[in-house]
Amino acid sequence: MSDSARFRDTFKGDILTPEDEGYERALARWAVNAIRRARIVAYVRDAEDVSTALRYAKENGIKVAIHGGGHSPNGASSVQDGLVIDLARYLNGVRADPENRLAYVGGGAKWATVNKATMEHGLAMVGGTVGHVSCSLLTLGGGYGWLSPMHGLTIDHLVSATVVPADGIVRTASKTENPDLFWGIRGGGCNFGVVTEFVFALHSQQRMVFGGPVIFSPDKLETIAKLIEAWFPTAGPKEAVHAYMGRGQDGSPAVTLLMFYNGSESEGRETFKSFTDLGPIVDTRREMSYDGFNSLLDEWAAPGKCNWIRGVAVDRATKVLMPEIFNKVVELSPPGKPFRVSLNLEYMSQDKVNSVPNDETAYSRDRPGLGNGIGAVFWDEDKPGLEAEAKQILDEITGLVKIPGLRYGNFNADTDVLPAPGATAKRTRAQELYGENYPRLQQLKRKYDPEMIFDKWYVIQPAPVDGGEL
Numbered sequence: 001m002s003d004s005a006r007f008r009d010t011f012k013g014d015i016l017t018p019e020d021e022g023y024e025r026a027l028a029r030w031a032v033n034a035i036r037r038a039r040i041v042a043y044v045r046d047a048e049d050v051s052t053a054l055r056y057a058k059e060n061g062i063k064v065a066i067h068g069g070g071h072s073p074n075g076a077s078s079v080q081d082g083l084v085i086d087l088a089r090y091l092n093g094v095r096a097d098p099e100n101r102l103a104y105v106g107g108g109a110k111w112a113t114v115n116k117a118t119m120e121h122g123l124a125m126v127g128g129t130v131g132h133v134s135c136s137l138l139t140l141g142g143g144y145g146w147l148s149p150m151h152g153l154t155i156d157h158l159v160s161a162t163v164v165p166a167d168g169i170v171r172t173a174s175k176t177e178n179p180d181l182f183w184g185i186r187g188g189g190c191n192f193g194v195v196t197e198f199v200f201a202l203h204s205q206q207r208m209v210f211g212g213p214v215i216f217s218p219d220k221l222e223t224i225a226k227l228i229e230a231w232f233p234t235a236g237p238k239e240a241v242h243a244y245m246g247r248g249q250d251g252s253p254a255v256t257l258l259m260f261y262n263g264s265e266s267e268g269r270e271t272f273k274s275f276t277d278l279g280p281i282v283d284t285r286r287e288m289s290y291d292g293f294n295s296l297l298d299e300w301a302a303p304g305k306c307n308w309i310r311g312v313a314v315d316r317a318t319k320v321l322m323p324e325i326f327n328k329v330v331e332l333s334p335p336g337k338p339f340r341v342s343l344n345l346e347y348m349s350q351d352k353v354n355s356v357p358n359d360e361t362a363y364s365r366d367r368p369g370l371g372n373g374i375g376a377v378f379w380d381e382d383k384p385g386l387e388a389e390a391k392q393i394l395d396e397i398t399g400l401v402k403i404p405g406l407r408y409g410n411f412n413a414d415t416d417v418l419p420a421p422g423a424t425a426k427r428t429r430a431q432e433l434y435g436e437n438y439p440r441l442q443q444l445k446r447k448y449d450p451e452m453i454f455d456k457w458y459v460i461q462p463a464p465v466d467g468g469e470l
Contacts (some may be wrong), residue, residue, distance in 0.1 A: 007056040012045040013090060026086065027464060029070035029078060030132070031304040032382045036078035038065070043089040047196045051168035052377040054194075054453070057083045058166075064453055066194050068108050069134025073308050073413040076190075087136070091196055096121055101202040102159065107195045107341065109135045112298075115291035124205035124290060126154045129242075131295040132303065139198060140189045141410035141457075142363040144372060146260050146294065147205075149349040150237035155186035155361055159203045165193035165448040184444040187363025188434075189457040191441070192448045209293050210268035211260040212285035218253045218326060220278050221245075225321035227274050228347055232317070232370065235349050238262040239271055243317070245326045246333065246342035253330045255321075259285060260293065305378050308390040311411030312373040313403040314345045320373070321345070325400045332393050338379040343397055345373040364435040365425055373401065373406040409433050413456045430458040439463070 008015055008424045016023045017040055026041040039062065042053045057064045063082035070077045070088075071122020078084065087108030088210030094113050095104040100119035105114055108127045112131030118124050126145045130140045138145075151157065159360060160174035171193075173182040184192050216224060228241065240260045248254040257275060269276070276283060314320065325343065333341035348371055375397045377390040409415070415429060431438050442463035445452075450462050 003059055004058060004243070007052065011042065011049055011052050013045040013049045015279060016041040016043070025116060026084075027078070028303075029072075029075075030301075030303040031071075031073040031307045032304065033308075033387050034070070034073050034075040034078055036065075036075050036080040036082075036381075038079055038084045039081045040083045041067075042083060043086045044196070045090045047162055047164050047170040050164040050194045050196060051170060053083060053085050054164065054166065054168045058451075058453065060144050063074055063455075065456055066136075066190055066454075068136035069110055069132065070303075071133050071137050071316065072415075072457070074415060076415065079456075085194055087194075087196065089133075094118075095201070096123065096200075098123060103198075103200045103202055105135050105200060106197045107136050107197060110139065111135060112291070112295060115294050118202055119205065119207065119291045121202075121291065122204060122207065123202035125157050125200050125202050125296060126151050127155050129294060130297045130301045131291075132298060132301075135198060136190075136195055138410060140185055140187070140195065142187050142408065144346070144353075144410075146240055146348075146407065147203075147262070148353060149235070149240060150158045150262065150352065151203055152352040152356060152365065153361075154200075155363060157203075157276055158182075158186060159199040159201055161185060161195050161199065162197040163193040163195050165449075166451060166453040180444060184362050184441060186361035187409075187437075188444070188460070190454050191445060191457065191460045192454065205290055206262070207289055208264075208287050209260065209262050209290050210265045210285065210287050211258070211293060212288075212296065213282070214257045214259060214276060214285060215282040216255045216257070216278060216280050218255060218323075218330075221255050221321055221326055222318075223270065223278060224255060224257070224275065225317040227278075228317035228321070229272070232347055234433055235347070237349060237352065239268075240346070240348035241272075241275075241333045243321060243345045243347065245321070245329050245340055245344075246331070247330060247340070253326070253328070258296070262290075287342075305380060306382050306386065306390075307376060307378045308387060308394060309377075309411060309413050310375045310394045310398050311407035311409075312343075312345075312375060312398050312401040313407045314347065314371040314373045316370070317345075317347070320401055325397070328400060329397055332396065332404060338381070339390060339393060340378045341393055341397065343373065343375050343401075346371045358435075359437065362434065362437055362441055364433065364437055366435060374411040409458055415456075428459075428461070433458050434460075 046245040065079035091106035094117040446462035
């Protein structure tokens with residue numbers, strides 16, 4: 001029996017090749033420019049299927065990618081002429097256990113599914129701000145959300161995970177079982193294996209929250225920056241503001257504040273009264289369900305377009321929400337041109353996130369700035385040269401935000417193993433991302449993936465054989 005026949009005979013899920021119906025749909029990704037033409041798409045049914053797929057790929061020298069939600073613009077969930085381990089078809093479920101306040105989440109589940117399943121019981125966890133982001137992508141990279149000021153990162157509430165490393169042996173990772181692997185997957189991305197299930201601790205969450213987008217004319221920008229600086233030092237765990245610079249849906253330059261308050265409308269209006277006293281053009285805030293609020297950005301980040309993103313650290317508002325930066329964003333996305341450009345800054349308390357020691361998880365918490373920011377460029381057609389132009393646009397925009405160094409990993413499409421701009425030839429983006437945790441991650445890489453089968457997201461180089469044990 002050939003390797004291919006043996007693979008099909010022992011694999012319980014679905015295997016698609018370019019000749020099969022549904023193959024083209026299987027390649028679809030959030031960003032059209034991230035599509036790659038795989039040799040095989042393997043829809044796995046369980047962890048054992050992942051082992052079978054990994055074994056086949058290694059025996060035949062085929063590159064591997066993991067697809068959960070497909071939200072990586074750089075094609076991390078795709079692979080040209082390789083094998084895609086796809087979690088989205090069969091491992092996309094969520095089961096809430098309200099008695100023990102746990103959620104069992106498939107590796108291919110999306111956050112909208114998680115929110116719906118948990119909020120039915122008045123429970124929630126720190127999840128993404130876009131409903132169609134995959135649980136795997138957000139969690140393995142750290143995980144920020146509207147509840148981060150109150151509860152910290154997503155990884156801080158991970159109880160255990162089912163992981164299939166490169167050797168194909170299915171492992172449970174927790175504080176008591178394979179604790180080194182548990183440490184590594186909490187921020188280390190997909191460097192160590194395929195996660196087929198997460199188990200999260202849940203928190204009580206009221207059904208209704210208050211917030212929504214408030215749009216201001218550009219002349220209010222500098223005043224808004226001062227108001228954010230006055231509000232931020234005492235911002236509590238129930239509140240957050242995202243500031244967006246760019247053009248509105250009608251193409252007009254605008255400053256948009258997406259306000260969140262984890263409480264009543266009256267409390268929320270009072271909290272942000274100084275902002276709305278400025279006289280916004282549009283104020284759509286209202287009471288809505290928590291899971292509904294988490295879907296507000298779904299249309300802005302809708303799938304089916306091309307895009308490129310890059311993270312920045314958020315400095316004091318008066319140093320970032322500046323006319324110089326705003327005008328550059330607007331200038332680079334004129335009407336009639338293919339690009340829609342925005343710079344988005346997340347202002348929320350970091351106290352809970354930073355209360356966890358830096359060496360508690362692989363995620364590096366000793367990063368400068370007040371929060372996370374993201375530069376984003378969207379365009380409609382995957383034409384030659386446009387992606388390179390989008391990257392140049394982001395170079396200009398993010399270069400104006402003057403906090404140096406790499407920021408939140410999930411907000412960076414530039415995740416390859418090459419030296420980052422301005423870094424020495426020996427310092428990779430992964431080294432910059434993980435800081436003092438990087439050597440320990442190298443030891444884990446040597447233990448769980450010495451052949452670098454998983455090489456799609458901030459690739460960690462295995463420690464040399466004589467580098468010592470953990």
